[in-house]
Amino acid sequence: MTSFRVILGACLSAWVAFAPPVQAQAPKKPNAADIRLALEKLNVLGSVLYLAAHPDDENTRLIAYLANERKLRAGYLSLTRGDGGQNLIGHEIREELGLIRTQELLQARRLDGGEQFFTRANDFGFSKNPAETFTIWDRDQVLADAVWVIRKFRPDVIVTRFSPEPGNTHGHHTASAMIALEAFTAAADPKRFPEQLKTVEPWQVKRVFWNTSSFFVAQGQKFDDSNKLKVETGVYNPLLGKSYNEVAAESRSMHKSQGFGSSGSRGEAIEYFEFLKGEPAKTDLLEGVNTSWARVKGGESVSKLLQDALKQYNPAQPSAIVPTLLKAKTALDKLPANPYKEVKQQELANVIKACLGLYLEASARDYTAVPGDQVSVQVEAVNRSSVQVTLTKVEYLFGQKDTTVQQPLAISKPWMARTNVTLPNTMAYSQPYWLQTPGTTGMFKVEDAALIGLPENPAAAQVKIHLTVQGLPFAFTVPVVYKRTDPVEGEQYRPFEITPPVFANLTEKVYVFADATSKPVTVKVRAGDNNLDGQLTLRLPQGWKASPASFPVKLSQKGEEQQFTFQVVPGASQTESIIGAAVTVQGKTYTQGLKTIAYNHIPTQTLFPEAVSKAVKLDLKRNGQRIGYLMGAGDEVPASLQQIGYNVDVLRVEDLSAANLQKYDAVVTGVRAYNTLDRLRFQQPQLMEYVRQGGTLVVQYNVSNGLVTDKLGPYSLKLSSDRVTVEDAPVKFLKPNHPVLNTPNKITEKDFAGWVQERGLYFPSQWAPEYEAIISSNDPGESPKDSGLLVAKYGEGHFVYTGYSFFRELPAGVPGAYRLFVNILSLGN
Numbered sequence: 159m160t161s162f163r164v165i166l167g168a169c170l171s172a173w174v175a176f177a178p179p180v181q182a183q184a185p186k187k188p189n190a191a192d193i194r195l196a197l198e199k200l201n202v203l204g205s206v207l208y209l210a211a212h213p214d215d216e217n218t219r220l221i222a223y224l225a226n227e228r229k230l231r232a233g234y235l236s237l238t239r240g241d242g243g244q245n246l247i248g249h250e251i252r253e254e255l256g257l258i259r260t261q262e263l264l265q266a267r268r269l270d271g272g273e274q275f276f277t278r279a280n281d282f283g284f285s286k287n288p289a290e291t292f293t294i295w296d297r298d299q300v301l302a303d304a305v306w307v308i309r310k311f312r313p314d315v316i317v318t319r320f321s322p323e324p325g326n327t328h329g330h331h332t333a334s335a336m337i338a339l340e341a342f343t344a345a346a347d348p349k350r351f352p353e354q355l356k357t358v359e360p361w362q363v364k365r366v367f368w369n370t371s372s373f374f375v376a377q378g379q380k381f382d383d384s385n386k387l388k389v390e391t392g393v394y395n396p397l398l399g400k401s402y403n404e405v406a407a408e409s410r411s412m413h414k415s416q417g418f419g420s421s422g423s424r425g426e427a428i429e430y431f432e433f434l435k436g437e438p439a440k441t442d443l444l445e446g447v448n449t450s451w452a453r454v455k456g457g458e459s460v461s462k463l464l465q466d467a468l469k470q471y472n473p474a475q476p477s478a479i480v481p482t483l484l485k486a487k488t489a490l491d492k493l494p495a496n497p498y499k500e501v502k503q504q505e506l507a508n509v510i511k512a513c514l515g516l517y518l519e520a521s522a523r524d525y526t527a528v529p530g531d532q533v534s535v536q537v538e539a540v541n542r543s544s545v546q547v548t549l550t551k552v553e554y555l556f557g558q559k560d561t562t563v564q565q566p567l568a569i570s571k572p573w574m575a576r577t578n579v580t581l582p583n584t585m586a587y588s589q590p591y592w593l594q595t596p597g598t599t600g601m602f603k604v605e606d607a608a609l610i611g612l613p614e615n616p617a618a619a620q621v622k623i624h625l626t627v628q629g630l631p632f633a634f635t636v637p638v639v640y641k642r643t644d645p646v647e648g649e650q651y652r653p654f655e656i657t658p659p660v661f662a663n664l665t666e667k668v669y670v671f672a673d674a675t676s677k678p679v680t681v682k683v684r685a686g687d688n689n690l691d692g693q694l695t696l697r698l699p700q701g702w703k704a705s706p707a708s709f710p711v712k713l714s715q716k717g718e719e720q721q722f723t724f725q726v727v728p729g730a731s732q733t734e735s736i737i738g739a740a741v742t743v744q745g746k747t748y749t750q751g752l753k754t755i756a757y758n759h760i761p762t763q764t765l766f767p768e769a770v771s772k773a774v775k776l777d778l779k780r781n782g783q784r785i786g787y788l789m790g791a792g793d794e795v796p797a798s799l800q801q802i803g804y805n806v807d808v809l810r811v812e813d814l815s816a817a818n819l820q821k822y823d824a825v826v827t828g829v830r831a832y833n834t835l836d837r838l839r840f841q842q843p844q845l846m847e848y849v850r851q852g853g854t855l856v857v858q859y860n861v862s863n864g865l866v867t868d869k870l871g872p873y874s875l876k877l878s879s880d881r882v883t884v885e886d887a888p889v890k891f892l893k894p895n896h897p898v899l900n901t902p903n904k905i906t907e908k909d910f911a912g913w914v915q916e917r918g919l920y921f922p923s924q925w926a927p928e929y930e931a932i933i934s935s936n937d938p939g940e941s942p943k944d945s946g947l948l949v950a951k952y953g954e955g956h957f958v959y960t961g962y963s964f965f966r967e968l969p970a971g972v973p974g975a976y977r978l979f980v981n982i983l984s985l986g987n
Contacts, residue, residue: 161181162286162337165783169887170592171185177879178832181340184649184651185519185651185911186268188512188700189259189515190474190476191397191398191473192399192512193471193473193476193509193512193513194377194471194473195226195331195397195398196508196987197420197464197467197468197509197620197726198229198468198508199229199467199505200448200464200486200505200506201229201451201461201464202228202229202446202449202500203232203448203449203450203451203452203453203454203457203498203502203979204228204230204231204235204314204444204449205231205232205233205236205309205311205312205314206224206230206232206233206313206314206315206316206317206444206784207233207313207315207316207317208220208221208232208233208234208235208272208317208318208319208369208441208676209234209235209237209304209316209317209318209319209335209337209338209591210234210235210236210319210320210326210331210334211232211236211237211238211262211281211320211328211330211331211333211334212236212237212238212240212243212252212258212259212319212330212547212786213236213238213239213240213260213262213413213416214240214260214279214410214413215319215320215334216234216236216263216266216272216417216733217265217318217319217369217429217912218270218405218406218407218409218410219391219392219403219405219406219427219429220232220369220429221234221267221270221271221272221354221409221935222269222270222271222272222316222390222391222402222405222406222409223389223391223393223402223429224271224272224339224530225270225271226270226395226398226405227391227393227395227402228291228432228433228444229544230444230449230815231273231311231501232270232271232273233272233273233274233277233307233313233343234267234271234272234273234274234275235275235276235277235304235307235313235952236263236274236275236281236550236941237276237277237279237330237333237334237337238256238276238277238279238280238281238330239256239257239259239260239276239280239281239303239592240251240255240256240259240281241255241256241259241280241281242280242281242282242283242284242915242957243255243259243281243406243415243416243581243847244416244495244639244829244830245258245415245417245791245792246414246417246790246791246792246830247414247757247792248415248757248792248832249792249793249794250755251966251969253593253765254753254755254765255415255880255958257590257755257763257765258279258415258755258760259413259415259416260614261614261760261761261763261936262412262414262415262759262760263372263412263413263613263870264482264613264614264760265412265759265760266410266413267409268410268910269366269405269408269409269412269756270295270405270406270408270409273311274308274613274885275311275611275613276303276611276612276655277293277299277304277307277603277610277611277615278299278300278592278597278601278604278610279300279303279600279601279602280295280320280597280599280601280602281330282599282915283292283883283916284328284919285330285333285883286328286329286883286937286940287324287332287729287820288329288331288332288333288336289329290883290884291329291330291332291333291728292333293636294599294600295333295334295600295601295702296598296600297337297346297443299342299601299906300337300601300837301340301353302338302351303610304338304341304345304393304613305341305344305345305350305351305354306351306354306358306610306611307611308345308361308363309342309345309354309358309359309360309361310358310395310611312361312497313363314363314364314444314449315363315364315365315367315444315447315449316337316341316342316363316365316366316367317366317367317369317431317443317445317523317538318334318336318338318367318368319331319333319334319335320334320335320368320374321335321368321370321374321432322335322336322338322339322368322434323845325374325796327355327374327794330751335434335752337584338366338707338929339366339434339436340438342363342366344835345361345362345363346360346361346362346363347360348360352734353599353607354682356522357608359495359497361452361850362435362445364376364436364437364447364865365436365438365534366433366434366435366436367387367431367432367433367434367443368431368432368434368824369429369430369431369793370431370432370557370782371429371430374454379939380574382530383430385432385433385441386430386432386440387430387432387433387440387441387442388428388429388430388431389428389443390426390427390428390429391403391427391428391429392424392425392426392427392428392653394424394913396607400422400670401422401423401425402422402427403422403423403424403425403427404415404422404424405422405939406420406422406424407420407421407422407423408420408422413759414759414813417834418453419559426952428526431443431965433876435830440517440696440948444791446823449546451464452788453498454493454494454496454498455493455494455496456492456494456884457493458568459489459822460489460490460493462501463483463485463486463489464483465485466482467479468629469481470482474511476513476543477513477514477515477543477545478514478690479513480510480513480514480543480545480627481514481627481628483495483506483509483510484510484627484628484630486506487506487507487510487630488501488630490502490503490506491533493505499866507632507634510632510771511632511634511793513543513764514541514542514543514545514547514627515540515541515542515543516539516541516542516543516547516943517538517539517542518537518538518623518634519537519538519636519639520535520536520537520619520620520621520623520636520638520639521536521538521638521640521641522534522535522619522638522639522654523640524538524640524716525640525652525653525655525657525870526654526657526716527581527654527655527656527657527658527778527977528581528657528658528686528687529583529584529585529656529757530580530581530583531580531581531687532578532579532580532581533557533578533579533580533581533619533638534576534577534578534579535554535576535577535578535579535619535621535638535933536574536575536576536577537552537566537574537575537576537577537621537623538572538573538574539572539573539574539623540567540571540572540573541567541569541570541571542569542688543569543570543578544572545627545628546627546628547566547625547626547627547933548564548566548567548625548626549563549565549566549567549573549623549624549751550562550563550564550624550626550631551623551624552577552621552622552623552624553622553623553624553629553769554574554577554579554580554619554621554632555620555621555622555848556581556582556585556618556619556620556638557579557580557581557619557913558582559577559579561575561579563749566931567625567893569761570847576752577661581619581900583657584617585656585722586611587656587657587658587750587764587766587832588615588618588653588655588656588657588764589765589766590614590765591604591606591609591612591614591615591741591764592604593765596703604679605904607695610622610933611944612700613708614917615635615885617638617653617654618637618638618653618655618656619637619638619654619656620635620636620637620638620927621635621636621637621638622634622635623635623636624902626941633952637653637654637846638654639651639652639653639654639716639822640652640653642655642833646962649841650966651761652761652762653761653817654764655764656967657752657764657766657856658684658686658687658712658748658750658766659685659687659690659743659748660683660685660686660690660692660711660741660743660748661683661684661748661750661751661752661766661769662681662683662694662739662740662741662748662749662750662751662769663681663682663683663684663739663751663752663753663769664679664680664681664737664739664751664770664771665680665681665682665796666679666771666801667771667772667794667797667799667969667971668682668771668772668774668798668970669737669771669772669773669801670725670773670774670776670778670798670801670802670971670976671728671774671775671776672776672777672778672779672802672803672947673778674727674728674730676725676726676727676729677725677726678722678723678724678725679696679704679724679725679726679740679910680693680721680722680724680739681696681721681722681723681724682719682720682721683711683713683721683722683741684713684717684718684719684722684752685713685715685716685717685718685719686716687716688714688715688716689714690711690712690713690714690718690743691711691712691743691958692710692711692741692742692744693708693709693710693711693740693741693742694708694709694710694711694722694737694739694740695707695708695739695740695741695742696724696726696738696740697735697736697737697739697740697770697943698726698731698736698737698773699728699735699736699737699773700729701729701730701731702726702727702729702773703726703727704724704725704727705724705725705726705727706724709722709917711735711741715928719839722789725931726771726795728775729775730975731775732775732776732777733771733773733775734772734773734774734912734971735773736769736770736771736773736971737770737771737772737773738768738769738770739768739770740769741925749768749770750766750768750769751765751766751768751769752764752765752766752768753765753767753768753769754821760769767894772970773971774971774976776973776974776976777903777977778802778903778976778977779902779903779980780802780803780804780983780984781823781901781983781984782804782820782823782824782983782984782986782987783803783804783805783823783825784804784805784807784821784823785799785804785805785807785808785818785822785823785825785983786805786806786807786809786813786825786826787806787808787809787825787826787828788808788810788814788825788826788827788828788831788835788838789809789828789831790811790828790829790830790832790833790834790835790858790860791826791828791829791830791831791833791834792828792829793829793969794965794968794969795858795964795965795968795969796808796826796828796967798968798969798976799968799979799983801914802976802980803985807822809825810840811837811838812837813842814838814844814845815841816844816845816847816848816851816882819844819848819853820847820848820851821852822914823854823855823983823987824854824855824856824982824983824984824985824986824987825845825848825853825854825855826855826856826983827855827856827857827858828858828965828966829858829859830859830860830861831857831860832857832860832865832866832867832870833860833861833864833865835866836866837866838866838867839866839867842858842867842869846871846872846952846957848955849872849952849953849955849956849957850952850953850954850955851953851954851955851985852953852954852955853955853956853986854955854956854957854982854983854985854986854987855955855956855957855958855959856983857871857957857959858960858964858965859918859920859960859961859963859965860877861879861920861921862876862877862878862879862920865867865877869955870959871929871950871959872950872957873925873926873928873929873930873950873952874924874925874950875920875922875924875926875927875959876922876923876924876925876946877920877921877923878920878921878922878923879920880920880921880923880943880945881917881918881919881920881921881943882916882917882918882919882921882936882946883916883917883937883962884908884916884917884934884938885913885914885915885916886911886913886938887916887917887938888907888909888935889907889933889934889939889957890933890934890935890942891915891932892931892933892934892944893907893930893931894931895934896930896949897981897985898932898947898949898981898982898986899932899976899981899986900956900981901981901984902980902981902984903976903977903980903981904980905974905977905981908974909973909974909975909977909978910974910975911974912972912973913963913964913967913972913974913975914965914966914970914972915963916933916947916963917946917962917963918935918943918959918960918961918962918963919963920961921943921945921946921961922948922959922981923944923962925948926950928950928951929948929950929954929959930948930949930950931944931945931947931948932947932948932949933947933962934946945961946961946962947959947960947961947982948960948964949985955986956985956986958982960982962975962978964979
């Protein structure tokens with residue numbers, strides 16, 4: 159079996175121009191302009207690393223400018239994957255959202271020409287200062303990861319998005335700049351993280367800048383640009399047919415889960431840089447850095463040949479310069495080892511491939527297989543030039559199989575061969591590497607250090623295609639992909655994945671037992687392979703019982719699914735635990751579920767989470783039965799309410815007439831509904847009339863910017879960015895006798911134990927006297943935040959505004975959050 163390290167090495171070499179994406183999507187086919195830009199880039203030996211905290215923090219215009227105008231390698235190191243944010247396009251949160259945002263960053267880099275890296279830091283949610291951030295992140299691990307990326311990427315300059323000085327911004331932001339300054343020194347010190355020096359060498363960055371702007375100036379103050387280095391980045395690139403403003407808008411618009419669609423602009427765009435560390439510069443980011451081949455001993459001979467190729471380049475006949483490029487390859491191969499040789503070898507090989515119009519692809523008949531399966535792989539090779547190309551060998555890196563070919567590739571005559579390859583029984587599942595082993599609140603755990611920094615897994619299976627071009631040997635590694643033809647969308651690609659032979663998915667994320675009554679627990683079992691014969695059981699908390707104890711499972715075809723329902727009786731005591739599903743097949747027990755994330759703007763992503771759901775037995779009383787729920791940006795609160803016995807109807811804005819709403823005991827608006835539902839401003843009077851006639855309306859948090867109406871309630875209410883980020887921050891009952899704290903459940907401080915990620919966010923800063931503030935809480939050292947739960951009588955009904963994060967707590971099965979939310983819904987009953 160070819161070692162995983164070999165496959166990883168092939169993946170690492172793909173950090174350069176024209177490299178195919180590791181995960182499958184329609185391959186980029188370089189056009190004449192792309193080739194021209196890549197030729198120019200071959201003669202530039204310099205790089206800049208942009209460093210910040212989250213997906214969306216990067217300056218896409220600057221990255222596009224550096225990569226396409228300056229022809230530098232431009233990388234973005236995002237310390238986190240954005241797991242702690244909200245999702246404007248679906249229900250995925252936490253690790254699933256982090257996976258979406260990872261792919262959105264990769265799509266953004268595909269457009270702006272940058273490269274993408276990460277550390278193991280987990281985005282645990284909003285943090286008000288770096289001191290708090292570093293109590294949750296392992297600072298030394300994050301620094302080690304940043305140093306690792308610097309030593310591999312070898313930037314001449316680091317640019318931070320944020321200042322290292324604490325201010326009015328996210329604690330992760332400031333922490334990212336602090337890490338950048340520490341990494342600047344540590345990356346050059348062989349005594350720091352010496353274990354990395356088995357595969358990389360110390361690297362001295364020239365300087366660190368802060369990419370500042372008027373955005374970071376406090377309101378009422380003027381931005382002082384007198385001591386800042388200035389770079390004009392709004393340049394128009396005729397080869398791209400766009401300015402870098404326009405490229406940046408396309409790139410930034412890939413952050414769809416955050417609602418960051420952008421319109422392109424044209425004209426001047428000045429970026430400002432404040433010097434932070436290293437050697438100062440007055441006129442240019444790379445001042446004093448030699449970015450030509452002169453920085454490499456013997457590089458002048460390579461440079462001369464590359465310049466000749468650029469002069470000879472004819473967009474109508476790219477292959478005409480291949481002989482000159484082959485001479486450059488020979489000269490480059492003879493150079494002694496240096497920090498740029500491997501990268502430029504790969505860049506040059508890809509340019510030659512593009513000039514030849516050489517198409518190489520490996521595809522499987524299905525998008526999944528299990529270890530030990532036999533996989534049918536078709537390899538396609540097409541030379542679309544008159545240059546002599548000979549296919550010599552096809553090496554299947556995942557199955558110990560090689561095929562010697564010795565086949566000349568005549569112009570536009572496809573060579574295709576289908577081969578059956580047996581997968582090793584030890585082949586790993588295609589679970590994202592940072593989710594394979596449980597980590598901590600602040601850090602992902604990665605067992606294989608060589609994976610750290612990579613945006614995603616190396617492809618599950620790869621094929622290495624060996625060939626000669628006019629007698630010179632080349633080898634290109636391509637991922638095995640799955641593709642099909644959709645009758646509407648045409649050719650569609652999907653990653654090829656290694657999966658378990660069986661999946662068990664519990665249909666609910668949380669099972670809440672409000673009393674001793676049994677509850678159905680349904681498990682969907684799906685076959686990952688043919689002829690599945692096994693036994694399904696539940697893993698239950700001590701004292702709980704399931705009927706029946708097990709089900710036989712027989713599935714003859716891969717992809718076939720059966721549904722099984724157990725009746726589960728909870729134990730007598732109040733508890734928080736888990737219910738797990740397990741399928742035993744041929745003496746081996748499998749406990750993985752299956753989660754597919756599919757959006758049009760990213761490749762399909764597959765996860766194999768543990769087949770578990772939270773199980774909560776709690777003391778809960780409720781009044782009322784029927785709830786109307788208006789979805790906003792997307793959350794899982796309706797399913798959580800159904801878990802405790804409510805009948806929940808998901809409403810559309812068009813359903814919001816006072817007469818139609820009278821059948822509901824309470825109406826709830828989902829998170830950010832007033833930011834995302836434009837027509838809600840026209841229906842707001844109907845909601846207020848529903849309240850006036852005796853209804854209960856509960857409005858969950860909205861952000862202060864971008865409201866469709868500022869009349870969220872019957873009385874004036876002004877939102878702010880105030881929040882309480884500490885999950886276990888103390889609470890104080892301002893109105894201890896209010897019904898919302900007493901009916902039908904008696905709320906105590908114990909009900910605020912075990913909350914996740916935060917107490918709440920975007921609390922109102924001003925509210926009319928008609929509102930009663932019920933609960934107060936605050937982060938350490940801050941003033942009390944009294945407005946997280948505001949209740950007002952209006953006519954015969956009740957209006958509630960809450961910034962407390964029920965959208966996180968209910969799906970997480972937090973008992974006290976259920977009890978409090980039920981009391982809120984019960985106000986009119």
